[in-house]
Amino acid sequence: xxxxxxxxxxxxxxxxxxxxxxxxxxxxxxxxxxxxxxxxxxxxxxxxxxxxxxxxxxxxxxxxxxxxxxxxxxxxxxxxxxxxxxxxxxxxxxxxxxxxxxxxxxxxxxxxxxxxxxxxxxxxxxxxxxxxxxxxxxxxxxxxxxxxxxxxxxxxxxxxxxxxxxxxxxxxxxxxxxxxxxxxxxxxxxxxxxxxxxxxxxxxxxxxxxxxxxxxxxxxxxxxxxxxxxxxxxxxxxxxxxxxxxxxxxxxxxxxxxxxxxxxxxxxxxxxxxxxxxxxxxxxxxxxxxxxxxxxxxxxxxxxxxxxxxxxxxxxxxxxxxxxxxxxxxxxxxxxxxxxxxxxxxxxxxxxxxxxxxxxxxxxxxxxxxxxxxxxxxxxxxxxxxxxxxxxxxxxxxxxxxxxxxxxxxxxxxxxxxxxxxxxxxxxxxxxxxxxxxxxxxxxxxxxxxxxxxxxxxxxxxxxxxxxxxxxxxxxxxxxxxxxxx
Numbered sequence: 001x002x003x004x005x006x007x008x009x010x011x012x013x014x015x016x017x018x019x020x021x022x023x024x025x026x027x028x029x030x031x032x033x034x035x036x037x038x039x040x041x042x043x044x045x046x047x048x049x050x051x052x053x054x055x056x057x058x059x060x061x062x063x064x065x066x067x068x069x070x071x072x073x074x075x076x077x078x079x080x081x082x083x084x085x086x087x088x089x090x091x092x093x094x095x096x097x098x099x100x101x102x103x104x105x106x107x108x109x110x111x112x113x114x115x116x117x118x119x120x121x122x123x124x125x126x127x128x129x130x131x132x133x134x135x136x137x138x139x140x141x142x143x144x145x146x147x148x149x150x151x152x153x154x155x156x157x158x159x160x161x162x163x164x165x166x167x168x169x170x171x172x173x174x175x176x177x178x179x180x181x182x183x184x185x186x187x188x189x190x191x192x193x194x195x196x197x198x199x200x201x202x203x204x205x206x207x208x209x210x211x212x213x214x215x216x217x218x219x220x221x222x223x224x225x226x227x228x229x230x231x232x233x234x235x236x237x238x239x240x241x242x243x244x245x246x247x248x249x250x251x252x253x254x255x256x257x258x259x260x261x262x263x264x265x266x267x268x269x270x271x272x273x274x275x276x277x278x279x280x281x282x283x284x285x286x287x288x289x290x291x292x293x294x295x296x297x298x299x300x301x302x303x304x305x306x307x308x309x310x311x312x313x314x315x316x317x318x319x320x321x322x323x324x325x326x327x328x329x330x331x332x333x334x335x336x337x338x339x340x341x342x343x344x345x346x347x348x349x350x351x352x353x354x355x356x357x358x359x360x361x362x363x364x365x366x367x368x369x370x371x372x373x374x375x376x377x378x379x380x381x382x383x384x385x386x387x388x389x390x391x392x393x394x395x396x397x398x399x400x401x402x403x404x405x406x407x408x409x410x411x412x413x414x415x416x417x418x419x420x421x422x423x424x425x426x427x428x429x430x431x432x433x434x435x436x437x438x439x440x441x442x443x444x445x446x447x448x449x450x451x452x453x454x455x456x457x458x459x460x461x462x463x464x465x466x467x468x469x470x471x472x473x474x475x476x477x478x479x480x481x482x483x484x485x486x
Contacts, residue, residue: 042068043077045098048085050232050276052115054183056083057175059114059143066144076106079147083140084115084125086202086380091117092124099130110150111157114140116202120382122161136161137203141171167204174217180228180429180440180458182221183276186214186260187233191243195317195384196349196377199234208239211255215263222269227427227458229264230274237282243319246282258286265296271460272427272443277302277344280328281320288328292335300445301332302342302373308363309356312349315388322363329367340415340445341369345404348377348397351390357400365407370415370445372408376401409470416446416468416475423480426463428455439474448477455479 042063046056059081060070071077080102084095095117102111112133113125119136126134133150135143139160146160173185189204190197209217221229233239242256243249255263257278264273273296278287280303291297303325307313310321332339343364347357364372376397379386424442431439431449438450438457442465449472450463466476 040068040078041071041075042079042081043071043073043075043102044081044083045073045102046083047091047094047098048083048087048116050183050230051185051188051234052083052085054173054175054185054232055140055171056081057177057183058171058173059083059140061176062141062144073102074105077102077109078106079110079112079150080106081143082111082113082115084113084117086116086120086198092121095125096128099128103130110147112143112147112150113157114143116199119161119164119202120198122159126157126159128157131157133157134159134161136167137164138162138167138169164201164204168207170207170209172209172213172217174221174229176221176224176226180226180427181230181272182224182226182228183230183232184214184217184221185209185232187236187239190235190238192235192319193317195315195388196346196380198380198383201382203234206235206238206241206243208233208241211240211260211263214260215267218264218267218270222267225458227270227460228272228274229270230276231261231264232276235279235282236276237278237287242282246284257282258284258290261287261290261294261297265290265294271296273297274300274445275302277304279304279319280325283328285331288332288335298443298445299336299339300342300443301339302344303328304344305364306344306346307349307352307356308345308360309352312352312356312360315351316346316349316385326363326367329369333368338419338444340371342371342373342445343369344373344375346375346377347400347404348392348394350377350385350388350392352377352392353390361403361407364404369411371412372404374401374404374408412473413468413470416465419444419446419465419475420467421465423462423464425460426450426477427460428452428457430457442475447474449474450477450479452479 044056044060046052064070082098085091095113099111102109110132111130113131114135118125118134122134122136125131133146134157135146170188175183187208189206190200191206218229237257239260240254240256245252245256283303305325306316306318308322313321329341332341426440426442426448428438428440431437436451436453438452438455439448441447448463462480463477464480468475
């Protein structure tokens with residue numbers, strides 16, 4: 001497995017502080033430098049999306065089941081696992097920073113890098129000083145097989161990253177550690193050909209868990225006492241290859257996303273579900289109607305738009321035009337008036353003129369949406385968009401980003417102000433070490449701050465909503481009654 005640090009006394013003291021009493025049998029390989037009879041320690045750091053968080057949590061549990069003890073990143077571990085993201089231009093910078101930070105806390109630690117960035121740029125990561133092992137998409141869930149024989153790399157780290165086209169297995173995952181919610185992975189990969197996106201090359205073809213296994217995992221999460229599940233995936237609505245069914249390419253042969261959410265709605269013990277993100281072409285009226293009728297699926301949709309200009313949407317090779325997006329928003333407002341609707345937007349895509357951006361800005365401004373996630377386009381190698389003409393100057397991209405961020409703040413306040421003086425359910429979460437200060441989200445995704453005595457985390461209470469505070473990005477609230485609903 002792993003070598004402990006060279007200083008035996010320091011290792012003994014560290015081990016005494018962090019090794020759990022439940023580990024009574026030492027687990028070690030012959031090449032261990034034995035300091036004391038104890039398993040190794042491991043720390044994790046996750047960059048990126050909810051899907052990454054669910055996978056890190058599952059990898060952590062596999063380490064713990066093999067005798068490792070998980071410690072906080074800052075406590076110094078024998079092994080660090082960094083799960084990376086490739087969505088932003090800062091992937092390399094963030095990865096290097098976390099490697100340096102790990103070595104600061106534990107200079108002799110082994111460092112393993114996994115995730116999307118590891119699949120896309122394995123050799124680049126292996127050259128980062130301190131990195132010992134890089135695992136691609138097909139190897140990361142077998143990480144223990146590689147760690148067993150890992151030695152500190154004197155130079156460039158070892159790379160184990162196969163061709164992404166060979167990755168066709170689905171590995172289930174869910175996060176656990178946050179007492180109130182769990183991210184449950186139900187789908188992975190993507191078959192779409194968006195010209196700006198590297199995800200298909202980082203995660204492979206679209207593939208899904210079985211409905212039966214998703215339900216089994218949801219029941220496990222319920223047994224852990226978690227009240228809320230967030231469904232995650234790369235292209236979540238494509239569960240069961242739903243795109244081909246919805247577009248009439250093939251008849252329905254297996255459970256699709258609508259079947260999945262109907263089955264999850266019947267799982268006892270889970271009181272809330274959220275759909276992390278769903279493409280507008282896959283968000284059917286049937287799904288919207290079901291969420292409207294469900295007591296468990298929260299009135300909250302996050303729907304990527306990317307641009308409000310049809311010309312840019314075509315250049316991005318998105319599978320819809322803006323009129324379809326508008327119809328989705330209008331229908332949600334018709335059947336779920338209180339629903340929170342989030343929007344993803346990219347600014348500065350190649351060829352985006354001032355006219356295109358203005359058209360996009362006005363389109364979003366005129367829609368009844370609740371908030372925006374704004375991304376500044378960054379050139380990604382090996383994507384069609386990177387070689388497209390009409391590169392937008394970076395200062396113009398930043399200006400457009402700022403304009404949409406200001407619009408998002410206005411949308412957020414307008415949405416929150418609708419509910420001032422109304423009562424809504426909130427799942428309580430600890431806000432700080434102060435017993436009386438809590439935070440949480442309403443059913444329709446308004447984040448609240450509340451002072452309340454004698455409350456317990458992971459309970460749902462009714463609160464009376466006040467005004468939106470842009471400085472804290474929260475709505476003020478007070479308990480509507482002392483009765484704990486759940």
